[in-house]
Amino acid sequence: NAGVTQTPKFQVLKTGQSMTLQCAQDMNHEYMSWYRQDPGMGLRLIHYSVGAGITDQGEVPNGYNVSRSTTEDFPLRLLSAAPSQTSVYFCASSYGPGQYGYTFGSGTRLTVV
Amino acid sequence: AQKITQTQPGMFVQEKEAVTLDCTYDTSDPSYGLFWYKQPSSGEMIFLIYQGSYDQQNATEGRYSLNFQKARKSANLVISASQLGDSAMYFCAMRPNTNAGKSTFGDGTTLTVKP
Numbered sequence: 001n002a003g004v005t006q007t008p009k010f011q012v013l014k015t016g017q018s019m020t021l022q023c024a025q026d027m028n029h030e031y032m033s034w035y036r037q038d039p040g041m042g043l044r045l046i047h048y049s050v051g052a053g054i055t056d057q058g059e060v061p062n063g064y065n066v067s068r069s070t071t072e073d074f075p076l077r078l079l080s081a082a083p084s085q086t087s088v089y090f091c092a093s094s095y096g097p098g099q100y101g102y103t104f105g106s107g108t109r110l111t112v113v
Numbered sequence: 114a115q116k117i118t119q120t121q122p123g124m125f126v127q128e129k130e131a132v133t134l135d136c137t138y139d140t141s142d143p144s145y146g147l148f149w150y151k152q153p154s155s156g157e158m159i160f161l162i163y164q165g166s167y168d169q170q171n172a173t174e175g176r177y178s179l180n181f182q183k184a185r186k187s188a189n190l191v192i193s194a195s196q197l198g199d200s201a202m203y204f205c206a207m208r209p210n211t212n213a214g215k216s217t218f219g220d221g222t223t224l225t226v227k228p
Contacts, residue, residue, distance in 0.1 A: 031214040042117075042204055042221050043158075048214030058215065090158060097213040101148050101160030 002026050006091050006105030013081040013112045021076040021108050023091035029103070031094040032074040033058070034066065036087040037107075043090060049074055081112045115140045117205050117219035124224050126195045133180070134190040134222045136205030144210040147188040149179065152202040152221070161203075164188055166210075195226045 007022045025032065030051045035043035035058075045058030047066040055066050063085060065077040074093075078085060088109050092102035116139045126132035138147065147164045164172045164179045172179040180189040192199055202223050208216040 033214045033216070035218075040220075042119075042218035043206075043216075045215060045217070048212075050212065050214050056214075088156070092158070094213050097208070097210040098146060098165065099163045100213070101150070101163055102158070102216065103160070104158035107156055107158075 004091055004093050004103050004105040006089075006108055008108060009106065011108060011110050013078070013110065015081060015083060015112060017081050019078050019081070021078070021089055021091075021110075023074045023076065023105060024072050025074075025093040025103070026072065027093065027095070027103065028071060029093035029095050030071065031096065032068065033092045033094075033102070034064070034074070034076045035090045035092065036060065036085075037090060038087050046076065046089075078110075083112045086110060086112045115142070115207055115209070115217040117207055117217050119205055119219035119222050121222045122220075124222055126192075126224065126226055128197060128226055128228050129194055131191060131193045132195055132224065134192070134203050134205075134224065136188045136190065136219060138186050138188060138205070138207050140207060140209070142209040142211065146208050146210060147179070147181065148206040148208065148216070149177070149188075149190045150204045150206060150218075152204065154201070158204075162190070192224075197226050197228060200224060200226045 033048040034046040049055045049068040091105040149161045151159045205219045
Protein backbone atom coordinates (compact mmCIF):
# COMPACT_ATOMS: atom_id res chain seq x y z
CA ASN A 1 0.00 0.00 0.00
CA ALA A 2 1.19 3.47 -0.81
CA GLY A 3 2.04 5.62 2.13
CA VAL A 4 4.67 6.54 4.69
CA THR A 5 6.58 3.72 6.36
CA GLN A 6 8.32 4.30 9.67
CA THR A 7 10.60 1.88 11.44
CA PRO A 8 10.94 0.79 14.16
CA LYS A 9 7.53 1.06 15.84
CA PHE A 10 9.00 0.80 19.33
CA GLN A 11 12.50 1.42 20.67
CA VAL A 12 14.16 1.61 24.08
CA LEU A 13 17.52 3.36 24.27
CA LYS A 14 19.96 3.96 27.04
CA THR A 15 21.08 7.52 27.72
CA GLY A 16 23.93 8.41 25.42
CA GLN A 17 23.16 5.85 22.73
CA SER A 18 22.54 6.92 19.16
CA MET A 19 20.06 5.58 16.66
CA THR A 20 18.32 6.33 13.39
CA LEU A 21 14.57 6.39 12.86
CA GLN A 22 13.75 5.42 9.31
CA CYS A 23 11.08 7.04 7.15
CA ALA A 24 10.23 6.18 3.56
CA GLN A 25 7.39 7.25 1.29
CA ASP A 26 6.41 5.96 -2.14
CA MET A 27 4.11 8.77 -3.24
CA ASN A 28 6.81 10.97 -4.81
CA HIS A 29 6.11 13.70 -2.25
CA GLU A 30 8.62 16.54 -2.23
CA TYR A 31 7.91 17.67 1.32
CA MET A 32 8.78 15.54 4.33
CA SER A 33 8.82 16.41 8.02
CA TRP A 34 9.61 14.92 11.41
CA TYR A 35 7.46 15.73 14.44
CA ARG A 36 7.52 14.65 18.04
CA GLN A 37 4.43 14.27 20.19
CA ASP A 38 4.75 14.38 23.95
CA PRO A 39 1.92 13.09 26.17
CA GLY A 40 -1.23 15.22 25.99
CA MET A 41 0.34 17.66 23.57
CA GLY A 42 0.34 18.52 19.93
CA LEU A 43 3.05 17.86 17.41
CA ARG A 44 6.25 19.88 17.38
CA LEU A 45 8.37 20.15 14.28
CA ILE A 46 11.92 18.80 14.54
CA HIS A 47 13.28 19.03 10.97
CA TYR A 48 11.78 19.21 7.54
CA SER A 49 12.77 18.88 3.90
CA VAL A 50 11.41 20.56 0.80
CA GLY A 51 13.14 18.20 -1.60
CA ALA A 52 16.12 15.89 -2.02
CA GLY A 53 19.25 17.54 -0.69
CA ILE A 54 17.38 20.33 1.11
CA THR A 55 16.65 20.25 4.83
CA ASP A 56 15.98 22.83 7.51
CA GLN A 57 15.37 23.06 11.23
CA GLY A 58 12.01 23.21 12.87
CA GLU A 59 10.97 24.26 16.35
CA VAL A 60 12.90 21.65 18.38
CA PRO A 61 15.97 20.55 16.34
CA ASN A 62 18.56 20.16 19.12
CA GLY A 63 19.89 16.63 19.48
CA TYR A 64 18.64 15.50 16.07
CA ASN A 65 20.11 15.35 12.57
CA VAL A 66 18.48 14.66 9.23
CA SER A 67 19.51 14.16 5.64
CA ARG A 68 17.56 13.72 2.41
CA SER A 69 19.63 12.00 -0.25
CA THR A 70 16.59 10.71 -2.16
CA THR A 71 13.00 11.83 -2.58
CA GLU A 72 11.79 8.67 -0.87
CA ASP A 73 13.84 8.57 2.34
CA PHE A 74 14.15 10.97 5.24
CA PRO A 75 15.91 9.39 8.25
CA LEU A 76 16.09 11.07 11.65
CA ARG A 77 19.23 10.53 13.72
CA LEU A 78 19.39 10.87 17.47
CA LEU A 79 22.99 11.77 18.23
CA SER A 80 23.22 11.03 21.97
CA ALA A 81 19.87 10.03 23.43
CA ALA A 82 18.56 11.83 26.52
CA PRO A 83 15.48 11.06 28.66
CA SER A 84 13.95 14.33 27.40
CA GLN A 85 13.78 12.72 23.95
CA THR A 86 11.32 10.12 25.18
CA SER A 87 8.37 10.74 22.87
CA VAL A 88 6.36 9.48 19.92
CA TYR A 89 7.93 10.44 16.62
CA PHE A 90 5.94 10.92 13.46
CA CYS A 91 7.21 11.25 9.93
CA ALA A 92 4.89 13.03 7.50
CA SER A 93 4.95 13.82 3.80
CA SER A 94 3.01 16.12 1.53
CA TYR A 95 2.71 16.57 -2.21
CA GLY A 96 2.91 20.34 -1.90
CA PRO A 97 1.30 23.48 -0.56
CA GLY A 98 -2.38 24.17 -0.86
CA GLN A 99 -4.99 21.51 -0.26
CA TYR A 100 -2.54 18.64 0.22
CA GLY A 101 -2.65 17.50 3.80
CA TYR A 102 0.03 15.42 5.39
CA THR A 103 0.21 11.67 5.08
CA PHE A 104 1.64 10.39 8.34
CA GLY A 105 3.60 7.31 9.21
CA SER A 106 2.35 5.12 12.04
CA GLY A 107 4.81 6.60 14.52
CA THR A 108 7.77 5.40 16.58
CA ARG A 109 7.40 5.20 20.33
CA LEU A 110 10.85 5.92 21.78
CA THR A 111 11.79 5.53 25.42
CA VAL A 112 15.17 6.71 26.69
CA VAL A 113 16.19 5.30 30.07
CA ALA B 114 5.87 32.95 13.98
CA GLN B 115 2.73 30.90 13.80
CA LYS B 116 0.54 29.87 16.70
CA ILE B 117 -2.50 27.62 16.99
CA THR B 118 -4.75 27.72 20.04
CA GLN B 119 -7.26 25.04 20.90
CA THR B 120 -8.98 26.09 24.12
CA GLN B 121 -11.04 22.94 24.73
CA PRO B 122 -8.89 20.15 26.20
CA GLY B 123 -11.91 17.83 26.29
CA MET B 124 -15.40 17.80 24.81
CA PHE B 125 -18.38 15.48 25.19
CA VAL B 126 -21.19 15.06 22.68
CA GLN B 127 -24.19 12.78 22.49
CA GLU B 128 -24.31 10.35 19.60
CA LYS B 129 -26.09 11.78 16.52
CA GLU B 130 -25.67 15.39 17.71
CA ALA B 131 -23.39 18.00 16.17
CA VAL B 132 -20.28 19.33 17.89
CA THR B 133 -17.94 22.28 17.26
CA LEU B 134 -14.24 22.12 18.08
CA ASP B 135 -12.62 25.53 18.40
CA CYS B 136 -9.39 26.68 16.80
CA THR B 137 -7.85 30.13 16.62
CA TYR B 138 -4.62 30.96 14.89
CA ASP B 139 -2.07 33.69 14.51
CA THR B 140 0.28 34.21 11.59
CA SER B 141 2.03 36.91 9.62
CA ASP B 142 1.94 34.85 6.42
CA PRO B 143 -0.50 36.31 3.86
CA SER B 144 -1.24 32.93 2.29
CA TYR B 145 -1.73 29.78 4.30
CA GLY B 146 -3.75 26.64 4.75
CA LEU B 147 -5.67 25.43 7.77
CA PHE B 148 -6.05 21.72 8.45
CA TRP B 149 -7.74 19.39 10.89
CA TYR B 150 -6.37 15.97 11.77
CA LYS B 151 -7.88 13.13 13.78
CA GLN B 152 -5.88 10.89 16.08
CA PRO B 153 -7.82 7.86 17.33
CA SER B 154 -6.68 5.96 20.41
CA SER B 155 -4.69 3.68 18.10
CA GLY B 156 -2.33 6.61 17.52
CA GLU B 157 -2.32 7.20 13.77
CA MET B 158 -2.85 10.70 12.37
CA ILE B 159 -5.59 11.14 9.77
CA PHE B 160 -6.07 14.22 7.57
CA LEU B 161 -9.71 15.36 7.68
CA ILE B 162 -10.24 18.71 6.00
CA TYR B 163 -8.47 21.72 4.49
CA GLN B 164 -9.32 25.42 4.20
CA GLY B 165 -7.28 27.89 2.17
CA SER B 166 -6.81 31.42 3.45
CA TYR B 167 -8.23 32.86 0.25
CA ASP B 168 -11.18 30.48 -0.03
CA GLN B 169 -14.48 32.32 0.06
CA GLN B 170 -16.55 29.30 1.01
CA ASN B 171 -16.24 27.10 4.05
CA ALA B 172 -14.78 23.67 3.34
CA THR B 173 -16.87 20.53 3.73
CA GLU B 174 -15.92 16.86 3.63
CA GLY B 175 -18.81 14.54 4.37
CA ARG B 176 -19.86 15.08 7.99
CA TYR B 177 -16.97 17.49 8.57
CA SER B 178 -17.16 21.19 7.86
CA LEU B 179 -14.81 24.01 8.68
CA ASN B 180 -16.27 27.28 9.94
CA PHE B 181 -13.66 29.75 8.70
CA GLN B 182 -13.78 33.34 9.95
CA LYS B 183 -10.68 35.03 8.63
CA ALA B 184 -11.16 38.37 10.37
CA ARG B 185 -11.46 36.60 13.72
CA LYS B 186 -8.64 34.19 12.82
CA SER B 187 -10.74 31.18 13.68
CA ALA B 188 -11.12 27.83 11.93
CA ASN B 189 -13.56 25.73 13.91
CA LEU B 190 -14.32 22.13 12.99
CA VAL B 191 -17.96 21.09 12.97
CA ILE B 192 -18.81 17.40 13.08
CA SER B 193 -22.42 16.67 12.28
CA ALA B 194 -24.36 13.56 13.37
CA SER B 195 -21.60 12.35 15.72
CA GLN B 196 -20.78 8.67 15.76
CA LEU B 197 -19.05 6.56 18.41
CA GLY B 198 -16.12 6.21 16.04
CA ASP B 199 -15.59 9.97 16.14
CA SER B 200 -14.18 9.65 19.66
CA ALA B 201 -10.57 10.73 19.23
CA MET B 202 -8.10 13.58 19.64
CA TYR B 203 -8.50 16.33 17.05
CA PHE B 204 -5.70 18.67 16.04
CA CYS B 205 -5.93 21.98 14.23
CA ALA B 206 -2.87 22.91 12.16
CA MET B 207 -1.69 25.73 9.95
CA ARG B 208 0.85 25.71 7.13
CA PRO B 209 2.22 28.63 5.10
CA ASN B 210 1.86 28.17 1.37
CA THR B 211 5.49 29.23 1.02
CA ASN B 212 6.66 26.13 2.91
CA ALA B 213 4.63 22.93 2.79
CA GLY B 214 7.01 21.14 5.14
CA LYS B 215 6.43 23.43 8.08
CA SER B 216 3.10 23.03 9.85
CA THR B 217 2.23 24.29 13.31
CA PHE B 218 -0.16 22.21 15.40
CA GLY B 219 -2.39 23.03 18.35
CA ASP B 220 -2.41 20.97 21.52
CA GLY B 221 -5.57 19.14 20.49
CA THR B 222 -9.08 18.51 21.77
CA THR B 223 -10.18 15.12 23.03
CA LEU B 224 -13.71 14.38 21.83
CA THR B 225 -15.79 11.71 23.52
CA VAL B 226 -19.03 10.63 21.89
CA LYS B 227 -21.57 9.22 24.35
CA PRO B 228 -24.08 6.55 23.28
